[in-house]
Amino acid sequence: xxxxxxxxxxxxxxxxxxxxxxxxxxHELPNGMKLLLAVRRSAPLMTVRxxxxxxAEHDPLDQPGIAVFTAEMLEEGAAGRGSMEIAGExxxxxxxxxxxxxxxxxxxxxxxxxxxxDSAVSITRDLVRFPEFPxxxxxxxxxxxxxxxxxxxxxxxxxxxxxFNRFVFGKTSYGNPSTGTEESIRGLTRAEVExxxxxxxxxxxxSLLVTGDVDPDQVIRSATEAFGSWERREQAVHRPPQAExxxxxxxxxxxxxxSVQSEIRLGHVGVARDCEDYFxxxxxxxxxxxxxxxxxxxxxxxxxxxTYGIRSSFSMRRSAGPFVISTAVRNEVTSGAIREILSELxxxxxxxxxxEELAVARDYLEGVFPATVQSAHxxxxxxxxxxxxxxxxxxxxxxxxxxxxxDAEEIRRVANKYLDPSRAAIIVVGKAEDVEAPLRALxxxxxxxxxxxxxxx
Numbered sequence: 001x002x003x004x005x006x007x008x009x010x011x012x013x014x015x016x017x018x019x020x021x022x023x024x025x026x027h028e029l030p031n032g033m034k035l036l037l038a039v040r041r042s043a044p045l046m047t048v049r050x051x052x053x054x055x056a057e058h059d060p061l062d063q064p065g066i067a068v069f070t071a072e073m074l075e076e077g078a079a080g081r082g083s084m085e086i087a088g089e090x091x092x093x094x095x096x097x098x099x100x101x102x103x104x105x106x107x108x109x110x111x112x113x114x115x116x117x118d119s120a121v122s123i124t125r126d127l128v129r130f131p132e133f134p135x136x137x138x139x140x141x142x143x144x145x146x147x148x149x150x151x152x153x154x155x156x157x158x159x160x161x162x163x164f165n166r167f168v169f170g171k172t173s174y175g176n177p178s179t180g181t182e183e184s185i186r187g188l189t190r191a192e193v194e195x196x197x198x199x200x201x202x203x204x205x206x207s208l209l210v211t212g213d214v215d216p217d218q219v220i221r222s223a224t225e226a227f228g229s230w231e232r233r234e235q236a237v238h239r240p241p242q243a244e245x246x247x248x249x250x251x252x253x254x255x256x257x258x259s260v261q262s263e264i265r266l267g268h269v270g271v272a273r274d275c276e277d278y279f280x281x282x283x284x285x286x287x288x289x290x291x292x293x294x295x296x297x298x299x300x301x302x303x304x305x306x307t308y309g310i311r312s313s314f315s316m317r318r319s320a321g322p323f324v325i326s327t328a329v330r331n332e333v334t335s336g337a338i339r340e341i342l343s344e345l346x347x348x349x350x351x352x353x354x355x356e357e358l359a360v361a362r363d364y365l366e367g368v369f370p371a372t373v374q375s376a377h378x379x380x381x382x383x384x385x386x387x388x389x390x391x392x393x394x395x396x397x398x399x400x401x402x403x404x405x406x407d408a409e410e411i412r413r414v415a416n417k418y419l420d421p422s423r424a425a426i427i428v429v430g431k432a433e434d435v436e437a438p439l440r441a442l443x444x445x446x447x448x449x450x451x452x453x454x455x456x457x
Contacts, residue, residue: 016366021396022379024386025216029224031232032204036383037219038211040376046114046212047380048121050128051387052106053207054200056178057241057318061171063196065180069141069188070196071101074108076137079126083137086127093119099127103178104318104388106200111377114213118222124208125226128201133193145185153451156256156263157328160429163453164265167252167425168322172241202233209383212376240319243269246423251338251439251446255432255456262334262430263327266341268420270323273316273389279402280410281314281418286361287411288312288348288419289325293360295344300327306337314418318388323418331431335438338426345421353408366400 022038029035056067075097076083090097095112108127110120152158162177169175180188208227210219245268275281282290289296289312300306310327329337372378373396382396428435432448440446448456 016400017370019370019373019397019400021373021382021394022211024383024393027220027223029203029228031228031230032202033223033227033230034207034387035220035223036207036209036387037214037216038379038383039214039216040211040379041213043376044114044213045111045376046117046120046210046214047109047111047376048117048124049107049109049209049211049380049384050124051207051209051384052128052201053104053205053388054238055101055105056103057173058200058238059173059176059178061173061176062184063180063188063192064173064176064184065145065178066184066188066192066196067106067200068101068179069145069185070193071099071106071108073133073138073141073193074099074127074131076141077132077134079130079132081126082134086123089119089123095120097123101178103174103321105384107384109377109380117210117214117218121208121210121219121222121226128206129227129230131197133190133197135190138190138193142185142188145180146182149180149182149185156259156429159254159256159451160263160265160326160427163252163254163429163449164267164324164425164427165322166453167250167427168246168267168269169241169243172243174241174243174319174321198233199236202235203227203230204232205235207384207387209380209387211379211383242319245269245420246425249342249422249424249426249444251426251428251442251444252449253432253436253439253446254427254429254449254451254453256429256451257431257433259331259430261328261330262337262428262435264329264334264337264341265324265326265427266338266424267312267322267324268424269320270314271316271418272318272320273385274391275316277410277414277417278316280406280414282365283358283361283403283406284348284411284414285312285314286365287353287357288344288415291361291364295348295357296325296327296341299340299344300329300337304333304336304340306330306333306340310341331434334428334430334435335442338428338439338442342421342424345419348415349412349419349421350416353411355408358406358408358411362403362406365403369400369403 027035098109166175296310306329312325315321
């Protein structure tokens, strides 16, 4: 074979290597705190992660942002030490510390060398059990958050994302920004932060996840010493957010007079993470708009040149999160882009699916999975999924084979079940003067709003 022919023929892909998720050791302290650990000794690293099973979903409707704010305040002062002392201790370990919250949980995570297990657990204990919420640090964080909220008012992509959630989820916690509003953050008091902490931070509402190069017996000893005396507290019954579906597709035009392009968000309520159709949904979404070679991208980017990129996604949480298609296009093609998106949704539900499309999507999802379980930090995130959503202990052992088993009939079934272009919310943040008339030609009701989401007409 000539050198030219050899170089012109790419090697065939090899069969995927077998994968087995590390054994998960489970232990529960007498106070109800759960301990999960997974050993992997491929590198001398570990992750210690405290997961409080209350996140932004638990924000009171009049206090959006309090879960995230409370979690981020943990590292600002605890157990008699200020933020600089805590940061110094973490730096001495050569570790990385994260405190924050998502919709389903509040998190504290430390990545460090395995030999620093006891120190990492000790820091975790102090921050989770003995936070002090120093007034001066709270005021500094308040100012930083308010500045960020102010800056976001100039970002059309953030405006579109926030208003999409509001119009889809209405008066539920999912309809509010998880980081809060200007009003809620400005009025937040230290007493309210302490109250949120007292309601939700308890051993029987917390799981400690330890992954990587660790000894299970040492983990249990260290965790018992650090958290065994933490007193359990009864947790109030929580009602998850429930949003009603739209009765028809509506367009929400958000006027931003200086915009030369339109930010588009199109979608509706999706599914929860424990959805029985998770795997066919993942493959279906990859075909529709989840990867660069998706139908939406090939249509709006490659065929029409409307956008640099477009994506679809299901945000799966403890409760049903959003299904959303996101893109930005020139003002003059805004209505045309929406027509093409709606058309692709109809085709996904009713059209033909080629064997090549299906194979490409499955191969991609199978191929990227190993990259999501490589490090101790990756394993910790997967353990968190298992714990929060009640996934079976062998769930990730069979992840790739369940992706590979998805067939064309399942794709059509879940597309018809979970995609509903007839009852979608379409948010357009752009110059109303340029895009309103073409949008009204789409024959869906159009409402005009300002960037705060207030109706203009």
